[in-house]
Amino acid sequence: MSKTREKLIDAAIEYLNMEDVEKISVKKLIKIADVGYGTFYNHFNSIEEIQVEALNKTVRNVLIEFKLNVKNEKDYVYIIYLALLRGINLLVNSPSIRWLLKDVQMLIQVFKEISQPNMENNFLNAVKAKQIKNTDIEDLIQFKDARHYMQWAAIGAVEQIVKGELSEKEAFAKLAKNVTVVDIPNAQRDQIIERILNETFYWEAKDNDDK
Structure with missing residues (x-):
């Protein structure tokens, strides 16, 4: 698993520990992970x-x-x-x-x-x-x-x-x-x-x- 993908998953875990999942968004997630919008979709489809x-x-x-x-x-x-x-x-x-x-x-x-x-x-x-x-x-x-x-x-x-x-x-x-x-x-x-x-x-x- 690439370091960037792992970083995104860790950011998602952190995010889910702070927010109800229904409020989650790619915009907020990439801010926590400190990566670009396109980077997210290079690793995940949704x-x-x-x-x-x-x-x-x-x-x-x-x-x-x-x-x-x-x-x-x-x-x-x-x-x-x-x-x-x-x-x-x-x-x-x-x-x-x-x-x-x-x-x-x-x-x-x-x-x-x-x-x-x-x-x-x-x-x-x-x-x-x-x-x-x-x-x-x-x-x-x-x-x-x-x-x-x-x-x-x-x-x-x-x-x-x-x-x-x-x-x-x-x-x-x-x-x-x-x-x-x-x-x-x-x-x-x-x-x-x-x-x-x-x-x-x-x-x-x-x-x-x-x-």
Whole structure:
């Protein structure tokens, strides 16, 4: 990727963190990137194209940070559920969330390309560590199907949060309990959910931001 294209994508991320996406324009974007009007169209065909690239890079960066945060964690099922929460958190706190919810297919595609391989890796690690028992190839296929459904359900949870119908904590707990992320005993699932809900370092930070 050229330095100029990367510069434009970084400018788009900065812009989207300041403005609602519906207000974005090429004129404002090139001012942040400090490039000419023609330069933008040498690299992108439209504002929509660079928005997708900006979302791609944002998700990749969040995934890198997430992996660093859980690098010493050995409960891989916990990591799968925590990743679900992190995805919800990423979307809810995006200034572009209302635009993203208008193009859910694009959003699902981005997560499919970037986050799904990580989820599959954690699933396989959980199997190897015997945290998910009695598994075979059919379980992996079922996990892939469940993961796809879970992504759509997560979008629904995000919509409820954005509308003010549920808090992030309530939406995560409801989603995690009602959607079969992995085939584990309910007691094991509930213990993991409770652990995440009780990790006050995360929720206290959120509560302070909301005040």
